[in-house]
Amino acid sequence: MSRKHLLLLLFFMMSLPQLIIAQKETSLVSWNIRDFGKTKSAEEIEDIAEILRDYDIIAIQEVVAGYGGSQAVARLADELNRKGSKWDYSISYSTKSPKYKTEKYAFLWKTSKVKVVEKGSLIKELEACVYREPFHIKFKANGNKFTVINYHFRKHSEQPETEVNCISDYILNHKEENIILAGDFNLSIGHSAFNSLKENDYKACLDGDRTTLKRTCKDNNYLNHAIDNILHDSLKNELIECGTIDFVQECDRLEAMRMLSDHLPVFIKFKSNKK
Template sequence: MLKKLLLLCLISLHFSTYSQSKEVKIISWNIRDFGKTKNSEELDKIADIVRDTDILAIQEVVAGYGGAQAVAKLSDILNRKGSKWDYVISNPTNSSKYITERYAFIWKTKHIKIKSRGFLVKELDEQVEREPFLLNFYIEGKKFTVLNFHSRPYNRDPESEVKAISKYILNSFTSPILLVGDFNINDKNDAFNNLKNKGYKTAVVNKKTTLKRKCYRGQYTNHAIDNIFYSKQIQKVDSKVIDFIKTCNNLDAGRDLSDHLPVFFKFSVI
């Protein structure tokens, strides 16, 4: 009897450890004008905000001088904070001069692996202003795909872009996938219905993620437009909007980092 109990305990411990090791933490963050405007002090503050995640997906990396350098510097700062990180940067999106951007992923290499450096989804080039950046990640041999996306502004029909990306995802993937980014529309918008009807869920629901220029009656957040959508093969563990502002006194300094708050999502691959 004692031997059976010990065996059951060992099996339980094995599966508990295995389950925990599959958990992944990802942060999606539109870091405004991420490039030469960010000094070393600001990059260090950004690193402190994201250092506990496994994967950081960045939107709005400057396409010209300074964007790639800022990503490399942030990765280097993170490397000096206790874990080994790697990064990839997309090519500039195929957009008009003042709209084109890059995307970036930075991740801890201990458990998260990649086999290629990702690509911009050219199939969507004609349907969106800034085509999303796709990268496949692997955790303990299990693949999951992340699409990093920054839509056009709210007054320029981001809904049609969301519908185009949704169609692409639903026609192209059966494996675990996350769509992360700044959608410039609320997660309750009907444009997301095609994804939701196929079982996709959101990391956060109607949580404001943009920062006002000034506090109004103690409130400094504005619109719920940043989120993470995930497929049925992804199991949610935890999620939140990371509020690094906390009080109105910190708003000006916080906006030096970005005018968006990051979205955090902890999950496991089923």
């Protein structure tokens, strides 16, 4: 065997464990894409797809309930399909919300990595205690099942902690499931409302990481509130990696990037052990 072939073989053997880990892990990204509807241009949809293309599951909040919201999700799926993987998607019905608070949610997923076990639906039993019913869907990846709840909590001035308590009760009443809660919480993970989940082995992806964008930038300081997050059951999932996707990077890009959204996406890479 030549020296060149020997080096290639050695490189492959060293890379194999990482390839195996990557095949077994599942990645989920959650993003409040502000006013995701007909106002998003083709260029903006392409930018959004480029940011999200490497993840297995995408959970989107703030899909416009009126004309254009569902079409924007379909446009994003089409753009993702042009980038090398086959994607499918599910869009919720409009939430039954107070005036001007109605929206839709969406999930998109790579069909080669993830299968749907139970199709997406709004959690109607929570309708009485939340402004916007959460949207959930049960997936299967690498032989294991998990449910993702996609939710946009009411804004900070309207006491989102009451909705945290309501959704926490729902999750803890379904402990037999492997439930992952993703979305815009409009509340810091340090708030006491999350204590019941934490006491039952739920871990937050982020701990104080700021996820919203300011309107102005000085000294490269453009991040504002720490309110977007992903919570998972640490007994049912092995955490590989989590964090935010900072698509801004520098002050000069802030104005243009705020046209995509005023939130950063949050991602988690995990291995589920729940059959």
